[in-house]
């Protein structure tokens with residue numbers, strides 16, 4: 001058994017009868033099979049507020065885990081954690097947390113970061129639907145969504161839907177950044193409409209990240225010193241995840257949208273029909289004649 005002090009395990013299945021079962025705050029992962037271990041102790045709580053305050057690091061990630069005052073950046077749906085680990089290497093003055101429900105995938109990034117001795121990266125195995133249980137208001141500065149499933153059937157499952165944005169607002173600082181990097185024209189188009197419908201400030205929007213040579217850094221960007229003279233060359237966009245490499249090999253262009261999420265204002269879903277991605281299984285289903293979705 002290898003010890004993974006930087007991995008926390010807290011899946012939604014731990015919520016039983018509207019009560020919260022809480023896993024141990026330090027997850028021990030089997031070295032060979034990945035992180036699918038059971039909780040080692042269970043704590044029950046009855047009220048929503050108690051549930052929110054029950055995760056021991058909520059509001060204390062910096063002081064008690066990272067032991068610094070640096071900003072916190074989440075990668076939601078991190079898979080193998082390539083982005084979280086890649087960013088942690090590039091930005092030692094920031095803290096990164098990869099979140100995913102699949103422990104076996106996360107295990108790869110968790111192992112790599114442990115071997116390298118990276119102190120600014122952690123992992124949380126949970127369902128993103130309950131992500132607001134783990135962070136206090138304003139505790140997180142940025143969110144990365146890397147090659148998220150487009151969820152063409154159901155808007156509320158999309159990680160850029162107003163359903164999820166409302167959850168992010170519980171812990172993302174006012175005007176915090178959200179990065180969407182995707183192969184999916186469906187998810188990209190949906191997110192563009194969602195951002196437009198809610199007047200969310202857009203910093204960068206390109207349908208072809210690696211083909212777009214027109215980008216130049218603007219002086220008022222939050223971190224202009226970290227960016228080079230084109231998007232492809234910027235440090236945080238130079239990481240290629242497993243899924244990204246698959247899509248690139250198939251000749252798909254990579255899309256990127258970076259916007260800010262203000263804390264206030266009603267969020268509305270866009271009312272548009274969007275063409276489905278024709279290379280995804282949803283559209284290949286013979287029983288379905290749908291070519292668009294909302």
Ligand SMILES: C[S@@+](CC[C@H](N)C(=O)[O-])C[C@H]1O[C@@H](n2cnc3c(N)ncnc32)[C@H](O)[C@@H]1O
Pocket residue numbers: 076077078079080081082099100101102105126127128129146147148149241242243244
């Ligand atoms: C297509 S993969 C992308 C993985 C990685 N970001 C990459 O680029 O290689 C999507 C990941 O999101 C995770 N995921 C999707 N929906 C989730 C949810 N609601 N809660 C937790 N993880 C989720 C899946 O387990 C999967 O690992």
